Amino acid sequence: GENVEQHPSTLSVQEGDSAVIKCTYSDSASNYFPWYKQELGKRPQLIIDIRSNVGEKKDQRIAVTLNKTAKHFSLHITETQPEDSAVYFCAASPDAGNMLTFGGGTRLMVKP
Amino acid sequence: NAGVTQTPKFRVLKTGQSMTLLCAQDMNHEYMYWYRQDPGMGLRLIHYSVGEGTTAKGEVPDGYNVSRLKKQNFLLGLESAAPSQTSVYFCAIKSHSSSYEQYFGPGTRLTVT
Numbered sequence: 001g002e003n004v005e006q007h008p009s010t011l012s013v014q015e016g017d018s019a020v021i022k023c024t025y026s027d028s029a030s031n032y033f034p035w036y037k038q039e040l041g042k043r044p045q046l047i048i049d050i051r052s053n054v055g056e057k058k059d060q061r062i063a064v065t066l067n068k069t070a071k072h073f074s075l076h077i078t079e080t081q082p083e084d085s086a087v088y089f090c091a092a093s094p095d096a097g098n099m100l101t102f103g104g105g106t107r108l109m110v111k112p
Numbered sequence: 113n114a115g116v117t118q119t120p121k122f123r124v125l126k127t128g129q130s131m132t133l134l135c136a137q138d139m140n141h142e143y144m145y146w147y148r149q150d151p152g153m154g155l156r157l158i159h160y161s162v163g164e165g166t167t168a169k170g171e172v173p174d175g176y177n178v179s180r181l182k183k184q185n186f187l188l189g190l191e192s193a194a195p196s197q198t199s200v201y202f203c204a205i206k207s208h209s210s211s212y213e214q215y216f217g218p219g220t221r222l223t224v225t
């Protein structure tokens with residue numbers, strides 16, 4: 001089955017700096033890669049996703065890049081704000097979002 | 113996400129007791145999922161359903177059963193709870209086979225003593 005590794009497990013940045021979270025996956029058949037943000041005690045919320053036919057996708061301050069050859073994808077957050085503080089999860093799916101395998105999560109702390 | 117609800121929000125069980133968690137949606141979505149999230153970890157898929165009357169095993173199905181008798185409801189059952197099943201359980205929904213995004217319910221925090 002699919003295995004997703006996520007790094008780092010914790011990330012502390014100063015407000016206004018950029019944050020980068022990286023994930024690797026094992027199944028070359030995976031074709032969908034979402035990113036979720038989870039605040040303490042809340043449900044995971046989809047913030048951005050990318051499909052395997054695209055190398056990069058951007059939505060305001062967040063972007064995701066995908067390298068299919070190396071089997072890794074990354075989340076980039078620019079101009080971080082305190083409200084970006086949360087746990088971020090990457091995931092991968094080989095069948096159009098049906099069977100999601102999640103990474104272990106990254107706790108992002110943005111210091112004012 | 114207001115269209116996905118989970119009942120109950122919290123529950124404490126003793127080892128060996130049984131219970132059923134309910135996920136209900138009013139969005140007419142075909143696909144429904146049950147995940148568990150252990151402290152400090154990512155979500156793991158327990159079971160899922162691609163439509164009314166169907167169920168399938170996920171990554172960690174042992175100790176759980178599910179049913180999807182009605183399209184809007186997906187039930188997760190624990191027949192004999194164990195402390196290892198202490199977790200937060202999330203339900204998720206997906207519109208249909210051509211849509212990709214999964215949206216999560218608010219979660220049920222279960223403690224087994």
